Amino acid sequence: MSRLRIALPPLDELALEGPVDFARLDRSGRVNEIGRCPLGQLGKAGKPTAVECFLHPLDSLLTSIELPQLPAARIKAAVACAAQALILGPSEQMHLAHGARDGQGQVSLSWLPRSTLQALGRVLEQAGLKLQGLYPAPYALPVPLPGQLSLCLVDGQLLVRQSIGQGSVQPLVEETLEQLRASGSELCWVGNDPPLPLLQQLPVEQRWSGTPPSWGLHSGAAAGGVAVRGWGRALGCCALAVAVWVLGLNLYAAREAEQGQRLKAQMSQRVKQVFPELPVVLNPLQQARQQLAARQAGAAADPSQGFASLLAQAGTAMPFMVGSVQSLTFAQERLQLELLADTPNSADSGWQGTLTQAGYSVLREGNGWVLGPAAGQPANTVDNASGDDNE
Structure with missing residues (x-):
């Protein structure tokens, strides 16, 4: 089954008549078509077309944090706590997505305003497209081999992909390239005219061939999902608080009863000794x-x-x-x-x-x-x- 991939423009400029870059991949993951056309023309088939979208570099708020070994349920809470120091604006208005902890203890995370994601979902629905995945821009690049890095320049922003789960967007292109070359990693440039002569050059089609990570931002693009999710989380927190309070009260009552029985036995023994x-x-x-x-x-x-x-x-x-x-x-x-x-x-x-x-x-x-x-x-x-x- 073929796949359709779209490189989105900045989300505040997205429109049905606006042109977008796209690529079609066959079922083996090879690119067989690259083009540019208005977004509304990509979904003219009879039924909604499944599509994987990659954010523009300016919308790709992507980073990674280091976390200790934690259960999966606690990683989500730890990521949400760490993201509050990174997000500019009210965190409850942001949709946060993150991956699993890798072997180096790194967890990748990305976020976008919920209202922006819902607006994207409505535009894609009007275009007859069914959003199957939404990822930051670097994840469209091919996954590099160990010791290599995949690089690409898009609208003056340097996209870097380190592994299946890690990627970054670097605005300082020349400085970043010098640092990466000094690190000893083999640099693989995707596209034409590599800025350094020592870069390994890959065909421009490889820009679309990357394997996406196991996580993405697409769950936040569903309209109406915010209120349900927010109330569910609030009710869950209230139920958890009540359960903890009841458990603590029962433990306290049991401990007090045990202490009372022990004190009564000690008093009886003392009275028996004195009298x-x-x-x-x-x-x-x-x-x-x-x-x-x-x-x-x-x-x-x-x-x-x-x-x-x-x-x-x-x-x-x-x-x-x-x-x-x-x-x-x-x-x-x-x-x-x-x-x-x-x-x-x-x-x-x-x-x-x-x-x-x-x-x-x-x-x-x-x-x-x-x-x-x-x-x-x-x-x-x-x-x-x-x-x-x-x-």
Whole structure:
């Protein structure tokens, strides 16, 4: 399948009736026709003709930057950040395109105003041409062999192609040629009348034979693509920000919960060390205060009677309450346990019978239990009352 290539004039001068240079290539990439005619005449066939366009040197804003080894997704962000220092004008109004990172760490990039690219797309559509590729001017030159450079002079601008992905436009022709010759590279001149006698001369047809890079500016020439792309990027950034915020909040909550559990375990261990007479620690802070108050009042701590005995029985028969006690109160030989609001009810009621057999009464009261000596109250009455309340 043959290909049509067009060398565009400056984009602000582009018009349907304006003349353009063109070339037709066969399916093997050889140039079989070169000419110049009005742009509107190139698309007179019945269906849109696919075309590859090469920008004028004045519109070929082309450079390269050096980047470290990065994932492909981050190269785009790094290029956009670096391009902000190179672009003259608001970066959001520019369409930026770049290639992949080569072996020397170089990434080629080019940019043009979005409005200019859309105007180009409309003119080509009016001419009956379908834009297949849009590249800076140097990429029309043949890809040089290693150690060589392809050169061409177009409207007073020197086009230089270093490789499949690298090229440049140099306005200072003589100075650039001297520097390139001093670098030791073999210079291949495309066209007639090379400016230096040592240049290797290639036929003028070779100006059109270059293999284009894997990237280009043609995606920005689609009319109406700016708004959709801009909103999509904004929505994507918002979704990413929300996801990062939610993830961070969940991690923070999990870390705080883990730290709280660790602190509670340390407090229980410390209270157990200071008050070894306590058989079980259900609420470390409150139990420590009660023990300190009892010592200051001169009360004897007897683990076989009173508070310690009730606490030991509760800890043995009711292990499901460990870590779930909101507060505990001991008065008149009765121990009242107030549970946390979210403490689930125990499905096993056998522990009530264990306490009854040990001589203690168990009563359900609010969101907790009251334990005390069973004197004056039959054991079966305690079980029935607590069991009915549990239901």
